[in-house]
Amino acid sequence: MGLDGKVILVTEGTGSVSREIALLFAQQGARVVLCGHDARSGKATAAAIQKQGGRARFLLADVSLAADVKGIVEEAIATYGRLDGLLVNAGLSHPQDRSFLDTSEAVWDVLLERNLRGTYLCCQQALPFLV
Secondary structure, eight states, rough: OTTTTTTEEEEEEHHHHHHHHHHHHHHTTOOOEEEESHHHHHHHHHHHHHHHHHHEEEEEEOOOOOHHHHHHHHHHHHHHHHOHHHHHHHHOTTTOOOOGGGHHHHHHHHIEEEEEEEIHHHHHHHHHHOO
C-alpha cells in the first residue's frame, strides 16, 4: 500500500481505531493530519507517529461545525501542500441510545449532527483537493 509522500486527513484521530489506522498510514509513508475533540489523545497519537519517524499533526476540531472542517482542510494544505486521502472516522454513539425504539428525537438529532453532517462536511471540503 505505498503511501510515500501522501497526505491523509484522519477525522477523530483521537479514538483507538483511528489511532491504529493513522499509525498504519504513517508506517506506509503517509504524512498524517489528525483532528478530533480530545487534544490530549490526538497529540499523543501524533507524538507516537513522530516517535516512529513519521510526520503527523493534530488539530482540535469538531467535524459537525463547518468552520472547523474548513479550517482543518486548509491547515492540511498549508502544512503539507496537498491532500491525497480522507478517512472520515468521526462518529459517536449516545449514552442514552440503548434501543432504537427508545431513542428520543433529541438524541437522534445529536447522532445525525456528528455522524452524518460531519461526514458530509468533511467530504465537501476535502473533495476539491482529492479530485
